[in-house]
Amino acid sequence: MRLAFLGTPDFAAASLAEIAAAGHDIVRVYTQPPRPKGRGHEERKTPVHELAETLGLPVETPKSFKDPEVLAEFAALDLDVAVVVAYGQILPQAALDAPRFGCLNLHGSLLPRWRGAAPIQRTIMAGDARTGVQVMQMEAGLDTGPILLSETLRIDPFDTAGSLHDRMMATGAQMWPRALAALERGSLEARPQSEDGVTYAAKITPEEARIDWTRPADELSCHIRxxxxxxxxWFTLDAGGKPVRIKVLNAKAEEGEGVPGTALDDTLLIACSEGAVRLTxxxxxxxxxMDAEDFLRGTAIPAGTVLG
Incomplete structure (x- = not known):
């Protein structure tokens, strides 16, 4: 297949690697422009950009895919298909229509649940028991296109957005050779999405990150993960009269009762409105x-401590 690849983060780079290994003719890679990162604010290329250069593939970094020159050059590539994975820009209809088979997108949920920008985070925050990775035909609507290929994944009790991201990244990357081979054979069947059960995965806002201890423990554990x-x-801890911000990267719900936000023991069992969460x-x-045991060696949080 003669194709272009559009993607930006590590999640997309894994797919690019699998497609290249399958021997497809990747005539152009599109990714976001280099941006300042780190303490030195040095401009860094995206993971997809770096991988494409390693593979010897030509790379474009347009600021906007709506630019008429960008669209004209894209159409002139005479593509069979365009593969899109976490690119970070909305493609106009002219771009969706340019390849012979259109544009295919890899999405991290079981559509129509969790359309939108943050499906991996939202599925854990909502306490879902399962999710999936799907190859879909792109349309002008937000993740509304028909499903072409789907894999289901179980969400484990200790999964975080990070661990689920990595499993979905690997599963999704491995789907592309199958999807493109079926497309080439003409055997890739499109299944329209149901309009029942539609939910939207809005971007995570800074306000959501502060822990609200007045929530039930089951909900708060999912929210943290x-x-x-x-x-x-995060929460704040009074350290010698100065509030220190502490992030919680994993937690589990347990039994416990007390004033929300109060440590119920010396090993990070914190009371919620219903039950308690163990910060791990x-x-x-x-x-x-750090894991909780190592953290407590340097920062004690004894029973009775009230967390902010």
Whole structure:
């Protein structure tokens, strides 16, 4: 297949690697422009950009895919198909229509549940028991196109957005050779989405990251895991009269009763409105992430401590 690949983060780079290994003719790679990162604010290329250069593939980094010149060059590539994985830009209809078989997208949920920007985080935050990875035909609507290929994944009790992301990344990447081979044979069947059960995975807002201890423990555990590792749910701890921000990167619901936000023992069992959460992995501001046992060696939180 003669194709273009559009993607940006590690999640997309895994798919690019699988498609290249399958021997398809990748005539162009599109990714987001280099951006300043790190303490030195040096411009860094995206993971897809770096991989494409390693593979010897030509790369374009347009600021906007709506630019008429970008669209004209894209149409001139005479593509069979375009593969889109976490690209980070909305493609106009002219781009969707340019390849012979249109544009295919990899989405991290079981559509129509969790259409939108943050499906991996939202599915854990909502307490879903399962999710999936799907190859879909792109339309102008937000994740509304028909489903072409689907794989279901179980969400484990200790899954975080990070661990689920990695499993979905690997599963999704492995789907592309099958999907493209079926497309080439003409055996890829499109299944329209149901309009029942539609939910939207809105972007994570900064306000959501602060932990609300007045929530039930089951909900709060899901919320914490869904925000891990980024942006990370957090609380404040009074350290010598100075509030210190601490991220919680994993937690589990347990039995317990007390004033919400109060430590019920010396090993990070914190009361909620219903039940309690055991904090199992944390990160103090300015330090690395640690399991609870290591964290407590340097930062004691004895029973009776009230967390902010």
């Amino acid at each position: 869904g925000l891990s590792p980024f942006p990370g749910a 992995r944390l990160q103090r501001e300015g330090r690395g992430a």
